[in-house]
Amino acid sequence: MFVDVAKIFVKGGNGGHGAVAFRREKYEPSGGPAGGDGGDGGNVILEVDEGIRTLMDFRYKRHYKAENGENGKSKKQYGKKGKDLILKVPPGTIVKDTETGIVIADLTKKGERFIVAKGGRGGRGNAKFATSTRQAPRFAEAGEKGEERWITLELKLLADVGLVGFPNVGKSTLLSTLTDAKPKIANYHFTTLTPNLGVVRISYDSSFVIADIPGLIEGAHIGVGLGHEFLRHVERTRLLVHLIDASGLEGRDPIDDFYKINEELKKYSPKLADKPQIVVANKMDLPQARENFPRIKQEMDRLGLELIPISAATSEGLNELKYAIWNKLKEIGEPEPIVEVVENINLYEFNKDKNKVIVKKEGDKYIVEGDPIEKLINSTNFDDLDSLRHFQKVMRKRGIVDELKELGIKDGEIVNICGYEFEFFD
Structure with missing residues (x-):
């Protein structure tokens, strides 16, 4: 049996950033926060099309990216969601994660769809961070990055x-x-x-x-x-x-x-x-x-x-x-497609570690890294006291400060957080 193979890179759209905005209407010069949320990024979706017979087109173009979500706007207006990118594949296409070789989808039926790279979630605008004690937050949340990976498409021909x-x-x-x-x-x-x-x-x-x-x-x-x-x-x-x-x-x-x-x-x-x-x-x-x-x-x-x-x-x-x-x-006339029964398809989350935060010591350096912390840094306005307090609160809530102390960090020592250097004070 012939096997048609194509390896492609797919990336979901990034989520839009939340907006920092305030109401500035006539007769209401001191209005509250009004920054809207960012839109979600688009997904990359594989869809079965019976009119396609081979994986030929995937050898001419190998990188595919869905549209990013739009940033939030003032007056609590949400950003627009990014458009999904739909890639048509022939019936009988098997989808594998290139890194692990694990089969993640077996696409056989007309119109069947599979999200192969999810778009990032849009960030929250500053209106979502208002509390009774923080009535005018000057920070918003950054959008999440879209999932990205190399996948291998295989088709028995x-x-x-x-x-x-x-x-x-x-x-x-x-x-x-x-x-x-x-x-x-x-x-x-x-x-x-x-x-x-x-x-x-x-x-x-x-x-x-x-x-x-x-x-x-x-x-x-x-x-x-x-x-x-x-x-x-x-x-x-x-x-x-x-x-x-x-x-x-x-x-x-x-x-x-x-x-x-x-x-x-x-x-x-x-x-x-x-x-x-x-x-x-x-x-x-x-x-x-x-x-x-x-x-x-x-x-x-x-x-x-x-x-x-x-x-x-x-x-x-x-x-x-x-x-x-x-x-x-x-x-x-058209032939019957070859349908191969694939056992034990692993529909696992590719980014199963996307919420994981790593706190470690390498030599005399203290390092903190992980997607949630990178997103937190991108969301923080370090010139604003409220935003800085929110950053410190999240770091403590996630146990990062405690982990650094367990590793032996002392006041005044430097910790590298997602590429940025901070001086540690408990």
Whole structure:
């Protein structure tokens, strides 16, 4: 089975900062605090879209960030919430945390959604910090940062199109010229030959998967060459593109080659032999191919098969071939997606330690770090007595002062709090 893999970085939007504002209306010059809350940051959401077949687009762009929340405003007006960023993925996509390798989601159903990076919560405005003893707070709360992480998307792929033909007829060259990108594939260890997979892009949201099937030679149905495992894969493709060397330069007759390959397919599986085919006459840049073409055309017409002349080496006819395949696939209809049952999906919180505060001593330095304390520092106006008191109150309430004292800190010593240096006094 082929595995299409993409690694991307996702980040939820940051929450907007709360506002510091006061009512300054006519006849009410000493109005109270009126700073509004900041808006929440947008989430990054994965959504299943049945119209998408591959993870191709995630290899062109790898960083995705949702919109930040708007800052709070005066008159207790809340900031606007940041827009969610919705990333469309094919059905059957498995989502893993890149750092741990743990599966966090298995997206199979149409329209199914999963929040892969939550936006930060908006900060509270100064109106929320007013109390009976602190009636005019000159500080507000900073917005939280959005979650961010690297994730790995994996998709089990079935090729839409199987590329068949004798060795050296130009299949690998055709695949490399037709396809924009090649996802990683699973190796088949029958021989030194490896199936190659490519994605042919038609438009922004339209593509199909084509597999070059090397080594399909006489005897494949009894295990010669790639053998049964890969032929079973080919059996699930929707269309065969049968490439023949129209020049016959290697001493083989192109029409005879065509019948031998089809006979091999029929021996392995009548179902495979009955699949729709497009026949492609390659190496049309050579004079021998142009001489043989009328005879090949006459035979394919007799069989009722579409024949397309190309030159993989010069790219002649490739555009016509690409759209002929696409039109044929639309005519055949969509395949059933591969649904893999994933056991023990761990829907854990990525930022499970986001509320953790670390208090430590390294050498003679005292260090305090953690998201909650960084947010507190960003929310504090150190020139305002009320704001400073609030900072000290939170530090004591969280037990940070007690922990520093347990580590042996003395009055006047320096403590580094999230990159800022403070002098400690109990």
